[in-house]
Amino acid sequence: MKRKIAIGGAAVLAMSALSAAPALAAEGDATVSVLHAVPDLVVDVYVNGTETVPDFQPGTLTDPLMLAPGAYDIQVYADGAGPAEGGSPAIEANDVQVPANANVTLVAHLDANGNPTLGAFVNDTEPVPAGQARLTVRHLAAAPAVDVRAGGTPVVEDLTNPNEASLVTAAGTVSADVTLAGTEDVVIGPADLTLAEGTNTIVVAWGSAEADNLALAVQTVEAHSAPTGVPSGLGGASDDAAAPAIVLALAGMLGLAAAVLWRRSRLVEARER
Structure with missing residues (x-):
């Protein structure tokens, strides 16, 4: 049922x-x-x-x-x-x-x-410099603290539910995954993310670790206004x-x-x- x-x-x-x-x-x-x-x-x-x-x-x-x-x-x-x-x-x-x-x-x-x-x-739609993009990560899953990696390198560390973290980086495509904080244990991904110039790409970790249904949702908004x-x-x-x-x-x-x-x-x- x-x-x-x-x-x-x-x-x-x-x-x-x-x-x-x-x-x-x-x-x-x-x-x-x-x-x-x-x-x-x-x-x-x-x-x-x-x-x-x-x-x-x-x-x-x-x-x-x-x-x-x-x-x-x-x-x-x-x-x-x-x-x-x-x-x-x-x-x-x-x-x-x-x-x-x-x-x-x-x-x-x-x-x-x-x-x-x-x-x-x-x-966040605040402008970013030319050639740059904003990446926002939100931890909204029933799961412990996590690290978010881009190309195998942590870019957001020890993120807990219901918090978010944001950074500005070069536009382009990156391979992202989510690991348990401080470990190499991948719980979501990897997934290719396209960070378009002048946008804010919002990545949301959701679901439940206990139920083994963790997933990513991705939203993109223009970064051009306050x-x-x-x-x-x-x-x-x-x-x-x-x-x-x-x-x-x-x-x-x-x-x-x-x-x-x-x-x-x-x-x-x-x-x-």
């Missing part, structure tokens, strides 16, 4: 753009991408009463989406248990505010202990004292939805025994 649990508001925020965003970006629109990095979990997402994201699958990264600033009503259901099936939302929130001019990736992922959680990360000041992760380092309201609201939704659906799944499993 497939485990079903809400990955929470991360999917909701970005996918609402499918029905609500204009074809072209308008002044003040927020740029939002979503990575579903919780293994084996599937949800259905409703926005303003309409099923917007059916069967949102692990490993999926949305294209960048433009959201007009404003309020959205959102509901998260267990997969296949929506209103047509007589289901009730695991969690819902009305008038959730989307801030203007944000450039964010929301990631539903596992914390270091294997529990689903939500992180909100600024995508970051918007969204914090680098809920629970991670940030130069800002407070996160935008949307991030805090979605984080709270995730925790409550996860708890509700975990309880439901355990009841179903008990009845099937």
